[in-house]
Amino acid sequence: MTPSEQSTAYGILYTDQYQLTMAQLYFRAGLHEREVQFDHFFRSTPDYGSHQAGYCINAGLEWLLDWMATARFREEDLDFLRAQTSSAGERLFAEDFLAWLRCCGTLDGITLRAIPEGRVVHPNVPLTVVQGPLAMAQILETPLLNHLNYQTLIATKAARMHQSGRGQLLLEFGLRRAQERAANAGARAALIGGADFTSNVGISHVLGLPPKGTHAHSMVQLFMALGGSELDAFQAYADLYPDDCLLLVDTVDTLNSGVPNAIRVFEALRRKGHRPVGVRLDSGDLAYLSIETAKQLNAAGFDEASIVLSNQLDELVMMQIIAQIQVEAPRNGLDAEALIRRLVFGVGTRLITSGGDAALDGVYKLVAVRGEEPGTTVGANGWRPAIKLSETPAKVPNPGDKLVWRVYDTYGRAIADLLSLSDERPAEQDPLVFRHPTDHTAHRALPQTQISKIEPLLVDIVREGQRVGAVPALEELRARREADIERLYPGVCRLVNPHHYHVSLTQRLWDLKQELIAAAH
């Protein structure tokens, strides 16, 4: 695409056709400026096949806000809509509707509350609550889901890798295998979720981090094609980057050529007062090669040199490598923990594409309409709750204008997320009743003495098109993620077969939901 085509393709028309046909219908029915409320939530945590996530890390909001800040109907966009025809050859979009889009087709009327980026989030909890005029809130559905689904998916995968890698340095290397331009959002989400740095230069610049990377096999190969050797390539690299000398040692033969050559170069650096960084292993049995590499490095006095591992890593592969090292290192006379502490993980494809489950199932559901029609229930704040039936009970959204609370036990651990009506204050309810969202028989009551904190999760982000509060720095998002994971029970964090985290409704919300379901039937 040319830059001009990109403005079209990523602008306000970055949405589904049916949002526009519905918007025109609402315009024609005089409903286009009716205030409505949509909840954005996902239905289930990613399931990677042999393992599944016990929690997610919320991400993507700031980039959605950036998109919203510039998206508007330009003349070229309206011209395109004007040119669309029905099957009978007539204009699909009428001029009065286009005139309304030109004057009022902005996101200036949108109010948005959200769970902040970086926080641990769970299925069926509203992560983003959109209030605003129906037509524009409807058009926003697709770009909102597009921006939020993917970053939450990747932040979650990164959190799992961070955990599986025992908090060792985690580098994001996925640009070349990413789903095209998702690479930048993916890198950002990975950095929120658990990666320390990325190899992606541009996005590092934007986010204010140094990009990471050293050299590829092609550098060694080029020197060899010109009649030189692996050692020549390493030497050239060390000469240029004496304080950042990390050498890729598997181009020829890891243990018989790469590591010995790296050590020769490191020894020369050491004599000149530089401290070599380490080596990278990109093929073969990474646990075995880590041990053998460590033995050679230690024998030469480079006990501190890092061993960077890459090649189709994911959280299970990393867990396996560490488990194998814990068994095998002592048999080789090495301290397993000391070896693990010098590992660095470089992860590409399976992080940036969320290997095993490449999409989060986020949805955007109408939950309330402002105003009073005869014969309908009006809730708090003048919001009338809306329901959508489904043959699958779990797919019936929780209706109405709601609040979201995180409940902590007396150990300070999060035990449930609780959805309430907007005028409820769960701290004032003793005992506090937790209803299962769909199972009529499953509920429990907890006395307030067993609760240490009830935290509201939704925060005002946009009020009538205006950003509320400051844009948080990356470090703040990471701190939220760390704090939230720390407050989960270990079973919820488990990489395989995690415990189910409870998401519950208050008794009053439960009652409202049942009443609406009964009325709809």
Add this chain to the structure above:
Amino acid sequence: MTPSEQSTAYGILYTDQYQLTMAQLYFRAGLHEREVQFDHFFRSTPDYGSHQAGYCINAGLEWLLDWMATARFREEDLDFLRAQTSSAGERLFAEDFLAWLRCCGTLDGITLRAIPEGRVVHPNVPLTVVQGPLAMAQILETPLLNHLNYQTLIATKAARMHQSGRGQLLLEFGLRRAQERAANAGARAALIGGADFTSNVGISHVLGLPPKGTHAHSMVQLFMALGGSELDAFQAYADLYPDDCLLLVDTVDTLNSGVPNAIRVFEALRRKGHRPVGVRLDSGDLAYLSIETAKQLNAAGFDEASIVLSNQLDELVMMQIIAQIQVEAPRNGLDAEALIRRLVFGVGTRLITSGGDAALDGVYKLVAVRGEEPGTTVGANGWRPAIKLSETPAKVPNPGDKLVWRVYDTYGRAIADLLSLSDERPAEQDPLVFRHPTDHTAHRALPQTQISKIEPLLVDIVREGQRVGAVPALEELRARREADIERLYPGVCRLVNPHHYHVSLTQRLWDLKQELIAAAH
């Protein structure tokens, strides 16, 4: 990201850090303008777990060329590189290197040959051959792979769905579940590979297609929340779009509410001389519901109305739906083929993310260096072939400046892709020898009488930074895909357990490869 940050993040710095550190090393060694050749190819077709692709559809090239046309080092990019520091706190990139990037860090020196977009392609065949100055050809690696891997992945998935859907209309609906901004490239690739239209409005505009879509559950739900009914919603839709009336019938109850209400609306449309388009089913047992819906529609005289199916479709689900209809339709007094011919498939998540295998393993390998160093082999055209060893023989790239040929048998079917040295003409070799790329014992010889055509696949695309030839229209890419798939044997196209398509080396290329491997050892 703000628009300015996007210019940074998607510009020339949309690459890996190590490309820049290597580029500076080449600059320092005086090798940065040495002419080199890289081959881009993928190692294996996508493996979706329970099924795998027997071929791929090449896509992404034009968007790579668009990126290349504008990517250059701007002052802000250089400022960022200037600010990067080594671990010792010194500048990582020296001023003379940055000055070279400013003057010469463009892609104007790149020459590129490629297999055209839309064509069927196979593993280990060079799809893109890049020749140019070492430093810039190296920096190009990451963005090239980023642009080409994903579109080829998605075009391939779309071709499979097109095949599994028996060529019935295929609509791409994945924007909301796409990996963020990959949605546009994914929609384009889907349209090349087999989708007829997309719901994505912006990209439809850019590609000159009408976007497709009607209404969502939320429209019905809104009418109901305001005290109206599903029928009211359908009626409002039919009033506004009488010639494009496709109704989503599963918001309340497909067979007892949605379809009967749709038929009432359709009957009114028919009386006014309009032809209703049909209904969409988005949940439940889609084969069963298709049959029951067809019965109701037929009974009302709407035998031609389309039945659009959506909800987590992929090529296996589509195959299963059609298989079930073939068995069950006759038992219900319906003509199965007539029912299948009115089906339309709307595919979202599993197309736009390539469900089951979310990344193509494309790589970019140094295969030749221009010039003459003592003691090295020089091939045709002054290109000296380069080799990279690997403990996995299949990972040893095929060296040198090469040509790619597609060999057709006397039935006009493609039987093998053959890689040769650049001065070879396989049509002049009788018998023509096909060597397996790695297996020393596997080869065959075919007399020219059994060959109907030997087609060169690589085409000149860019010569020293300048585009050669016209940009093909989408229809041309689709025609290439159709023609190429038509010339495959059915076993290669099979959705599950496809036949292996042969990719072979000429005897001379095989000999060169063995010679280089021996010399490297």
